[in-house]
Amino acid sequence: MEDFDRxxxxxxxxxxxxxxxxxxxxxxxxxxxxxxxxxWQAYLNYKPEKGNFSAYAYITVRRGIVRELKKWKRKEGIEHDVDENYWNSVKEEPKAADMAFIKDAVCRLPESEREFVIRHFIWGYSLxxxxxxxxxxxxxxxxxxxxxxxxLRKALTDK
Known part of the structure; x- marks a missing residue:
């Protein structure tokens, strides 16, 4: 056990x-x-003839964390889908003046950043x-x- 603590x-x-x-x-x-x-599982299951321990530990730890993260996200997603309190608390659509201000701020971005904002936030593409x-x-x-x-933050807070 002392070996594992180290x-x-x-x-x-x-x-x-x-x-x-x-x-x-x-x-x-x-x-x-x-x-x-x-x-701990990597420590118990490691076979020296298969390669070095560091690589094996990294893969085992990362795979385990990713697996748990997916379970956690699935659970969180279900809880958020069921809870409609948020949607009931939304009172109104954004005002046209606010939308025009946001559009103006986006238009002032350099072309590559403007394209990014449109692709990511409007069209929903992932990074x-x-x-x-x-x-x-x-x-x-x-x-x-x-x-x-x-x-955008700077432009919108300087409003």
Whole structure:
């Protein structure tokens, strides 16, 4: 057991890295524990002749966390579909003046960011789909989203 405690401390950054890469910020401690459970499974099932432990641990931990994340998202999705309180609390459609202001802010963006906003927020394409359309890296599209949102936030708060 003492061996695993040392191993858990050594691979703590790996688990945190997986959580960060999967953008897990809610229930982070729960998912960290799930990562430890899968690290334990990797520790028990590791066969040295199959390759190095670090790669095996990473794959096992990531796969386990992704599996649990999918279960959690499915559960959350069902709860949100059943709960219609949000829709009952929405009182009215956005006013035409607000929509015109938002449209003006989007039109002032550089062309590539404006295209991104339209594809992602209006047409509903995912970041990966947009990256494929533009034949660019996912990280590039993610950065474009960040910059576009910063500019829109600034334009809309300066209202």
């Amino acid at each position: 191993l858990a401390e050594q691979y703590r950054p790996l688990i945190l890295s997986v959580l960060r890469n999967l953008n897990i910020y809610q229930n982070r401690e729960d998912f960290f524990q799930i990562g430890l459970i899968h690290l 990966r789909e947009i990256a494929e359309m533009e034949n660019s890296a996912y990280a590039t599209v993610k950065l474009k989203k960040k910059r576009a949102l910063e500019k």
